[in-house]
Amino acid sequence: xxxxxxxxxxxxxxxxEDSRSQARLxxxxxxxxxxxxxxxxxxxxxxxxxxxxxxxxxxxAPRPDVIxxxxxxxxxxxxxxxxxxxxxxxxxxxxxxVLSSSAADEDIQKAYDLHANCxxxxxxxxxxxxxxxxxxxxxxxxxVTFSPHLKKRPSELAAEPVPFAPAGGTSAHFV
Numbered sequence: 001x002x003x004x005x006x007x008x009x010x011x012x013x014x015x016x017e018d019s020r021s022q023a024r025l026x027x028x029x030x031x032x033x034x035x036x037x038x039x040x041x042x043x044x045x046x047x048x049x050x051x052x053x054x055x056x057x058x059x060x061a062p063r064p065d066v067i068x069x070x071x072x073x074x075x076x077x078x079x080x081x082x083x084x085x086x087x088x089x090x091x092x093x094x095x096x097x098v099l100s101s102s103a104a105d106e107d108i109q110k111a112y113d114l115h116a117n118c119x120x121x122x123x124x125x126x127x128x129x130x131x132x133x134x135x136x137x138x139x140x141x142x143x144v145t146f147s148p149h150l151k152k153r154p155s156e157l158a159a160e161p162v163p164f165a166p167a168g169g170t171s172a173h174f175v
Contacts, residue, residue, distance in 0.1 A: 010036045011141050014064035016048040016081060017041055017099075018073045022122065026068065029129035035137045038062070045076030049084055052091055064094060066140055069116070071100040071107055079107075082114035095140060 013030075017023045023041040030037050040061070042048045048067075051058040067085070071078035078098060085091045095117040100107060103121055111119050123129045 010038050011066065012062045012064045013037050013039045013066055013068060014048065014051060015039060015041045015068040015070075016043075016045060016073060016078070017068070017070045018043045019070070022070070025126060025129050026133070028126060029133040032126075032130045033133040033137060035133060035141070040064070044073045045078065045081040045084075047075075048081055049076070052085070052094075066136075067094055067096045069096050069098050071098060071102055071111070079110055079114060082111065082116055086115040095144075097136065097140070 015023060015026060017026070026041075027039055030039060040051065042051055048069075050056055051061050052064070054061055069078045069081060078100070082096060082098075085094065085096060092115075096115075098111045098116045098119045099122050100111075100119070101122045102108075108119050120132065123132055
């Protein structure tokens with residue numbers, strides 16, 4: 001089994017998703033797949049960028065190891081988020097995995113043109129979500145070697161309060 005840099009600690013996941021049911025499905029899949037994580041869910045791109053920039057209530061937010069990005073969100077859609085994240089020298093090295101229900105060629109091509117790291121169609125069933133999470137865990141968290149820019153700041157290595165912690169090492173915070 002590969003031994004990536006996130007194997008022995010909780011992976012920090014930022015999910016930009018306006019559907020609470022989709023966010024809960026991801027949370028359940030992470031728990032079932034036994035991926036130790038801290039999942040933070042924000043409902044739109046504006047909140048997501050505030051989290052990434054440590055603005056306002058997110059001043060002490062950890063740097064995410066990976067971003068799960070929905071395309072169709074209010075206030076700022078996923079394509080607009082990609083433009084900002086991938087043009088920011090401090091953020092561009094964070095892998096952005098687009099999770100969308102859109103199979104439209106235009107959406108897929110635009111996401112890749114804006115430097116999404118991958119484009120994944122959202123599974124409808126929990127079992128398929130679990131399989132997806134296991135694939136993400138195996139490839140993005142255990143196999144890929146990331147840029148040194150993804151390494152944590154010392155202040156981010158301290159234990160953080162966990163607002164919700166179901167079995168399986170998963171915790172989630174919904175904003």
